[in-house]
Amino acid sequence: MNAPAPQTAPPLLDVQGLHVHFNTGGWRSRAQVHAVDDVSFAIARGTTFGLVGESGSGKSTTALAIMRLLQHSAGEIRLDGTDIGRLRGTALRSARRRFQMVFQDPFASLNPRKRAIDTVREALDLMAVGTPDGRAAQAAALFAQVGLRAEQRNLFPHQFSGGQRQRIVLARALAAHPELVVCDEPVSALDVAIQAQILNLMKRLQRELGLTYLFISHDLGVIRHLCDEVAVMYLGRIVERAPRETLFERPLHPYTRALWSAAPSFDSRERGRERRIRLNGDPPSPLDLPPGCGFAARCPFANARCHAERPALRRLTAHQHVACHRVDDDARAHYENDTAACTNSA
Numbered sequence: 152m153n154a155p156a157p158q159t160a161p162p163l164l165d166v167q168g169l170h171v172h173f174n175t176g177g178w179r180s181r182a183q184v185h186a187v188d189d190v191s192f193a194i195a196r197g198t199t200f201g202l203v204g205e206s207g208s209g210k211s212t213t214a215l216a217i218m219r220l221l222q223h224s225a226g227e228i229r230l231d232g233t234d235i236g237r238l239r240g241t242a243l244r245s246a247r248r249r250f251q252m253v254f255q256d257p258f259a260s261l262n263p264r265k266r267a268i269d270t271v272r273e274a275l276d277l278m279a280v281g282t283p284d285g286r287a288a289q290a291a292a293l294f295a296q297v298g299l300r301a302e303q304r305n306l307f308p309h310q311f312s313g314g315q316r317q318r319i320v321l322a323r324a325l326a327a328h329p330e331l332v333v334c335d336e337p338v339s340a341l342d343v344a345i346q347a348q349i350l351n352l353m354k355r356l357q358r359e360l361g362l363t364y365l366f367i368s369h370d371l372g373v374i375r376h377l378c379d380e381v382a383v384m385y386l387g388r389i390v391e392r393a394p395r396e397t398l399f400e401r402p403l404h405p406y407t408r409a410l411w412s413a414a415p416s417f418d419s420r421e422r423g424r425e426r427r428i429r430l431n432g433d434p435p436s437p438l439d440l441p442p443g444c445g446f447a448a449r450c451p452f453a454n455a456r457c458h459a460e461r462p463a464l465r466r467l468t469a470h471q472h473v474a475c476h477r478v479d480d481d482a483r484a485h486y487e488n489d490t491a492a493c494t495n496s497a
């Protein structure tokens with residue numbers, strides 16, 4: 152296992168105790184969806200932090216709250232020490248340049264009537280930095296930096312392929328000289344071959360510009376390719392968090408192990424190392440969270456304590472955090488011999 156060097160520099164992004172609750176059923180109703188429930192993590196400058204988990208686990212809501220596109224209910228979102236969760240008005244507008252977002256569907260996030268170069272140029276104009284000629288030159292430079300050709304500058308979004316459109320979106324995001332780029336499934340809509348090109352581009356841009364990424368994906372192969380550290384979300388909570396190598400070599404939470412053992416993106420040799428953990432049923436409703444572990448109802452290893460008491464996310468080794476009663480403080484998983492719940496037929 153390759154543990155990263157201890158972090159000495161303060162993190163660029165430090166999220167502590169983030170909660171996002173949605174009121175549902177009208178103003179008289181007390182029903183609340185606990186979409187994000189006490190989520191904490193930090194991202195070192197120049198690194199990539201991955202969020203994985205099945206649909207509805209709270210990944211996008213976490214990203215939107217960090218981007219200040221959704222109001223969080225509690226918690227701190229510190230960017231380079233400043234709690235951007237508290238900023239309003241001009242202070243928020245000016246801080247926004249430092250964090251940009253890239254969404255899954257580039258077509259939906261581009262104006263179909265705007266030429267590609269104008270989309271990038273508009274982002275520079277909004278900041279009104281330098282002269283118009285200087286901004287035009289900067290837009291052209293950004294266009295080239297993301298691998299688009301000069302003769303494509305005046306084309307409209309529908310004249311580009313999906314991968315090229317995502318390049319335009321990246322160029323527009325980079326116009327603000329952001330430090331943090333939040334990427335919500337940025338390659339999921341693309342063909343596999345194109346995915347690799349965009350991921351390689353993102354890696355190159357990270358090296359060239361010192362970018363920090365928060366990267367959301369349900370594709371474990373993509374997460375493994377790109378991320379330095381990874382958190383696994385389940386029902387609005389982080390159930391396990393560790394450096395990539397540690398998490399992929401030695402997942403401890405039963406949910407992480409179930410995800411890994413079922414991942415089609417891993418080759419069969421890798422999957423063979425892990426006994427298949429079968430999950431039954433669906434996650435509980437975020438409108439009515441169970442008192443104990445949110446995963447207990449589906450966990451083949453749950454005991455009475457798991458159903459009664461919610462496990463805290465605790466540090467087990469220097470870098471691995473796990474929220475599971477069945478893993479002890481010495482990072483031993485006490486369910487490993489419970490073969491009845493597993494099958495090797497991955």
Ligand SMILES: Nc1ncnc2c1ncn2[C@@H]1O[C@H](COP(=O)(O)OP(=O)(O)OP(=O)(O)O)[C@@H](O)[C@H]1O
Nearest residue numbers: 173184186204205206207208209210211212213437
């Ligand atoms: N505006 C909203 N109002 C009410 N509930 C919401 C709202 N947005 C999200 N939710 C709920 O919050 C929970 C988390 O959703 P979220 O979209 O963050 O999950 P996700 O992990 O990103 O899923 P996906 O991979 O499908 O995008 C889900 O139960 C979802 O139904």
